[in-house]
Amino acid sequence: MSADLDPExxxxxxxxxxxxxxxxxxxxxxxxxxxxxxxxxVRAQLPAALPEDPAPLQDLLDTVDRVVVPASTLxxxxxxxxxxxxxxxxxxxxxxxxxxxxxxxxxxxSTSPATTEVEQVLLDGFAAxxxxxxxxxxxxxxxxxxxxxxxxxxxxxLLAALHRASPGWRETGATGAERVYVxxxxxxxxxxxxxxxxxxxxxxxxxxxxxxxxAMSPDALAAAQRDDVAAxxxxxxxxxxxxxTGTGAVDPVRAVAGVAREHGAWVHxxxxxxxxxxxxxxxxxxxxxxxxADSFATNAHKWLLxxxxxxxxxxxxxxxLPAALSITPEYLRNAASESGAVVDxxxxxxxxxxxxxxxxxxxVVHGTGLSGLRSHLREHVALAADLADRVRADPLFELGxxxxxxxxxxxxxxxxxxxxxxxxxxxVLTRVNASGEAFLTHTVAGGRYVIRVAIGSVSTGPEHVxxxxxxxxxxxxxxxxxxxx
Amino acid sequence: MSADLDPExxxxxxxxxxxxxxxxxxxxxxxxxxxxxxxxxVRAQLPAALPEDPAPLQDLLDTVDRVVVPASTLxxxxxxxxxxxxxxxxxxxxxxxxxxxxxxxxxxxSTSPATTEVEQVLLDGFAAxxxxxxxxxxxxxxxxxxxxxxxxxxxxxLLAALHRASPGWRETGATGAERVYVxxxxxxxxxxxxxxxxxxxxxxxxxxxxxxxxAMSPDALAAAQRDDVAAxxxxxxxxxxxxxTGTGAVDPVRAVAGVAREHGAWVHxxxxxxxxxxxxxxxxxxxxxxxxADSFATNAHKWLLxxxxxxxxxxxxxxxLPAALSITPEYLRNAASESGAVVDxxxxxxxxxxxxxxxxxxxVVHGTGLSGLRSHLREHVALAADLADRVRADPLFELGxxxxxxxxxxxxxxxxxxxxxxxxxxxVLTRVNASGEAFLTHTVAGGRYVIRVAIGSVSTGPEHVxxxxxxxxxxxxxxxxxxxx
Numbered sequence: 001m002s003a004d005l006d007p008e009x010x011x012x013x014x015x016x017x018x019x020x021x022x023x024x025x026x027x028x029x030x031x032x033x034x035x036x037x038x039x040x041x042v043r044a045q046l047p048a049a050l051p052e053d054p055a056p057l058q059d060l061l062d063t064v065d066r067v068v069v070p071a072s073t074l075x076x077x078x079x080x081x082x083x084x085x086x087x088x089x090x091x092x093x094x095x096x097x098x099x100x101x102x103x104x105x106x107x108x109x110s111t112s113p114a115t116t117e118v119e120q121v122l123l124d125g126f127a128a129x130x131x132x133x134x135x136x137x138x139x140x141x142x143x144x145x146x147x148x149x150x151x152x153x154x155x156x157x158l159l160a161a162l163h164r165a166s167p168g169w170r171e172t173g174a175t176g177a178e179r180v181y182v183x184x185x186x187x188x189x190x191x192x193x194x195x196x197x198x199x200x201x202x203x204x205x206x207x208x209x210x211x212x213x214x215a216m217s218p219d220a221l222a223a224a225q226r227d228d229v230a231a232x233x234x235x236x237x238x239x240x241x242x243x244x245t246g247t248g249a250v251d252p253v254r255a256v257a258g259v260a261r262e263h264g265a266w267v268h269x270x271x272x273x274x275x276x277x278x279x280x281x282x283x284x285x286x287x288x289x290x291x292x293a294d295s296f297a298t299n300a301h302k303w304l305l306x307x308x309x310x311x312x313x314x315x316x317x318x319x320x321l322p323a324a325l326s327i328t329p330e331y332l333r334n335a336a337s338e339s340g341a342v343v344d345x346x347x348x349x350x351x352x353x354x355x356x357x358x359x360x361x362x363x364v365v366h367g368t369g370l371s372g373l374r375s376h377l378r379e380h381v382a383l384a385a386d387l388a389d390r391v392r393a394d395p396l397f398e399l400g401x402x403x404x405x406x407x408x409x410x411x412x413x414x415x416x417x418x419x420x421x422x423x424x425x426x427x428v429l430t431r432v433n434a435s436g437e438a439f440l441t442h443t444v445a446g447g448r449y450v451i452r453v454a455i456g457s458v459s460t461g462p463e464h465v466x467x468x469x470x471x472x473x474x475x476x477x478x479x480x481x482x483x484x485x
Numbered sequence: 486m487s488a489d490l491d492p493e494x495x496x497x498x499x500x501x502x503x504x505x506x507x508x509x510x511x512x513x514x515x516x517x518x519x520x521x522x523x524x525x526x527v528r529a530q531l532p533a534a535l536p537e538d539p540a541p542l543q544d545l546l547d548t549v550d551r552v553v554v555p556a557s558t559l560x561x562x563x564x565x566x567x568x569x570x571x572x573x574x575x576x577x578x579x580x581x582x583x584x585x586x587x588x589x590x591x592x593x594x595s596t597s598p599a600t601t602e603v604e605q606v607l608l609d610g611f612a613a614x615x616x617x618x619x620x621x622x623x624x625x626x627x628x629x630x631x632x633x634x635x636x637x638x639x640x641x642x643l644l645a646a647l648h649r650a651s652p653g654w655r656e657t658g659a660t661g662a663e664r665v666y667v668x669x670x671x672x673x674x675x676x677x678x679x680x681x682x683x684x685x686x687x688x689x690x691x692x693x694x695x696x697x698x699x700a701m702s703p704d705a706l707a708a709a710q711r712d713d714v715a716a717x718x719x720x721x722x723x724x725x726x727x728x729x730t731g732t733g734a735v736d737p738v739r740a741v742a743g744v745a746r747e748h749g750a751w752v753h754x755x756x757x758x759x760x761x762x763x764x765x766x767x768x769x770x771x772x773x774x775x776x777x778a779d780s781f782a783t784n785a786h787k788w789l790l791x792x793x794x795x796x797x798x799x800x801x802x803x804x805x806l807p808a809a810l811s812i813t814p815e816y817l818r819n820a821a822s823e824s825g826a827v828v829d830x831x832x833x834x835x836x837x838x839x840x841x842x843x844x845x846x847x848x849v850v851h852g853t854g855l856s857g858l859r860s861h862l863r864e865h866v867a868l869a870a871d872l873a874d875r876v877r878a879d880p881l882f883e884l885g886x887x888x889x890x891x892x893x894x895x896x897x898x899x900x901x902x903x904x905x906x907x908x909x910x911x912x913v914l915t916r917v918n919a920s921g922e923a924f925l926t927h928t929v930a931g932g933r934y935v936i937r938v939a940i941g942s943v944s945t946g947p948e949h950v951x952x953x954x955x956x957x958x959x960x961x962x963x964x965x966x967x968x969x970x
Binding site: 007008010015017018019020040041048053055059064067069071072075076088101111112118148162168169194195199244246266305325331332353362363375394398412444459461 | 507511522533550557572574577581586596598603605610634656660683688796838927
């Protein structure tokens with residue numbers, strides 16, 4: 001007797017779970033985006049020991065309602081404006097549960113051919129839809145794959161770069177001379193990657209941004225590389241960011257890539273959040289110069305309606321990652337791999353095991369079409385432009401950085417100087433979040449505290465941005481009233 | 486207008502997908518476990534370009550039926566005996582889709598408290614249920630987390646070990662003197678991890694197995710460490726395996742840990758497949774000595790009914806992974822993290838983003854109880870013991886290694902010597918797989934080709950093992966008849 005549900009029981013319980021989800025999503029707007037639970041509150045609600053006996057699904061759903069939802073930040077809420085969005089669209093859930101149902105492992109082509117080939121087709125299709133150079137497609141000699149995150153994409157790009165820079169790397173490891181170039185605005189995953197890859201933090205060169213900007217200065221990069229090479233060091237990778245996490249700044253990819261190539265460094269373009277915007281021709285200029293890069297990453301699980309995890313990574317040479325990462329024990333040997341006619345995606349990533357993640361991405365593009373994806377992106381960019389206009393027009397606020405796509409950074413203006421503005425901005429953010437009506441996060445840009453408004457949740461519409469704005473205004477009135485009565 | 490499904494449309498389509506899954510699982514037994522598609526077949530069936538317009542879900546389901554299922558290896562099939570099982574139970578799918586519906590990011594406690602605390606509660610609960618030393622629980626100063634795979638668990642254990650061995654590691658990276666100890670039977674993820682971590686393959690010391698066994702020799706480990714230390718090298722990690730991938734061999738963890746500690750090496754126990762068996766008291770002896778280890782990994786997504794990915798990792802010191810991996814940019818700063826009162830799981834892994842994977846594991850243990858999990862494991866071990874008895878009793882077969890839990894390695898006996906037996910064994914495996922009736926993989930043990938029969942799919946029962954055995958026998962009769970007519 002199987003320990004699993006009988007398919008007919010699953011049919012009944014699966015319908016109940018689908019109903020729970022439909023009700024949850026339909027009711028989301030009425031819930032606070034987050035409540036202020038204390039550390040340990042969730043643990044205190046749950047039994048410490050695992051249950052000895054099975055219990056009905058309804059008990060679990062009740063606990064989810066009673067404990068999990070109130071102690072979750074509701075990232076799918078239409079008034080979630082924090083971090084970057086993490087679009088878990090209902091389309092993508094349909095594909096994701098199908099993937100679980102098939103339950104195939106895609107580590108090798110031979111362990112389940114469709115798992116690999118559907119991913120290849122989709123990644124080639126998205127490369128074309130984003131306007132990437134055909135060199136990034138399998139047909140063009142490169143290829144794409146789905147990573148769990150842009151962090152992992154950056155790590156494997158670095159490993160491929162290390163291997164390319166020094167063919168002895170697989171055997172003898174890092175030499176201590178490798179250098180990796182970023183800016184202060186580059187995602188922290190690069191700082192993590194140099195440590196994971198055994199280079200240590202000293203390998204990370206933080207290149208200056210151009211004056212008055214948060215984008216990398218190609219001149220500063222050139223100088224840093226020149227100094228390093230003169231000191232016997234080895235530029236191995238330059239990370240150019242399209243849409244930084246803090247403020248959405250865009251490094252000049254074409255110029256950066258030109259400089260990077262002078263010393264043979266790998267150019268990785270991290271467009272984790274912003275890259276998907278290139279589906280719209282009017283935003284494709286953001287990817288200018290990416291055709292000169294060695295790898296390009298953008299996440300379908302941020303703004304492109306696909307439930308985490310679905311980090312898309314393309315490389316210019318299909319053998320770059322396998323050359324760095326492939327290892328074949330006897331139990332994984334198979335005729336297809338040895339024929340060279342197939343892609344074994346385990347060699348494109350750190351883990352061996354691999355879920356059929358392409359199915360959720362496929363369900364999204366199938367259910368929305370590219371036209372639907374473009375509408376989704378355009379609507380949020382338009383809402384951000386409206387919000388930025390309101391900020392500009394309101395003496396209580398100012399922009400904290402140039403708006404970038406659907407990200408607006410703003411500050412409260414007290415009239416009592418920048419330190420007072422910092423404090424007031426922080427206080428407004430705290431009050432908005434405490435209200436439960438919306439959720440915001442912050443960054444520091446140009447040394448000043450700013451509120452980030454990242455528009456992009458699956459169901460965010462004009463009314464939600466309007467509600468946020470009204471709340472921001474009323475809190476700012478209250479706070480600024482306190483600052484300068 | 487949202488690009489996503491309306492909740493009521495989702496309700497309707499979600500029911501349809503659940504019905505598809507129920508029908509698929511109910512009909513699985515009648516399908517071939519795999520068909521022999523050629524490389525490129527799937528790609529040729531699908532349009533190269535992404536669709537411009539949305540299309541009905543039913544079209545996608547039809548394509549899945551027509552293209553994906555026939556070109557997938559059906560890992561959930563009751564006659565899938567390859568690799569190790571990848572149990573995607575229907576229980577776990579219910580939890581997984583709930584996780585997607587909440588769509589929370591658990592990178593920090595503060596980004597969604599329940600996501601972190603439910604995982605802590607479950608990992609503490611599983612530690613107790615497995616009989617792990619309380620030091621591995623949060624209450625005991627250690628703690629557990631869910632990784633995507635045992636590969637990633639081994640990598641982060643190695644990173645923690647490198648940091649512990651040399652506090653300068655985060656700043657200056659690998660020195661070239663680090664050494665990592667495995668055997669020829671250790672999972673290839675360790676060979677990958679030393680490369681990823683920038684140590685290079687030379688850092689990997691392959692320690693001899695004990696004579697007549699496939700388990701690590703503590704004496705050989707002691708000698709290797711001694712030689713390395715004398716040569717100025719630094720033992721940083723020893724990986725002991727409980728249940729090797731090839732044959733299920735078990736390294737003597739207690740003795741290995743004792744030797745490893747002489748030079749301060751981190752002891753990582755990789756029990757990816759076999760570790761979960763310790764839920765049954767009668768198999769708990771497999772984990773003897775784990776209380777001396779620094780980290781312990783076992784996968785709920787192999788044999789424990791939880792859809793990939795759910796690799797469980799425990800460490801003895803809760804600060805070990807954050808000490809190696811934590812990096813905090815401004816946009817991730819928050820009061821809860823700075824209070825020290827919470828766990829931020831991003832610091833326990835390479836990626837920043839993090840899905841609520843605990844929910845699928847919770848759905849499993851909630852739906853089956855520990856009693857159901859134990860029955861699941863025990864049934865497969867009993868089936869393996871029966872199969873091993875049949876192998877022993879049949880002159881056409883011999884065991885290729887000692888049976889281990891639910892893994893039976895067998896060879897065909899031709900009477901014409903070991904080379905002929907190798908060839909016949911390989912031919913029988915090819916024929917069984919080509920039949921579509923069952924799916925098997927191989928390894929090489931003691932220099933000889935062996936068929937691995939890994940019993941453990943969600944719905945595998947006695948009748949399926951019996952069908953496999955009948956097929957193995959009839960193919961062996963045919964093949965051996967050819968070899969020695």
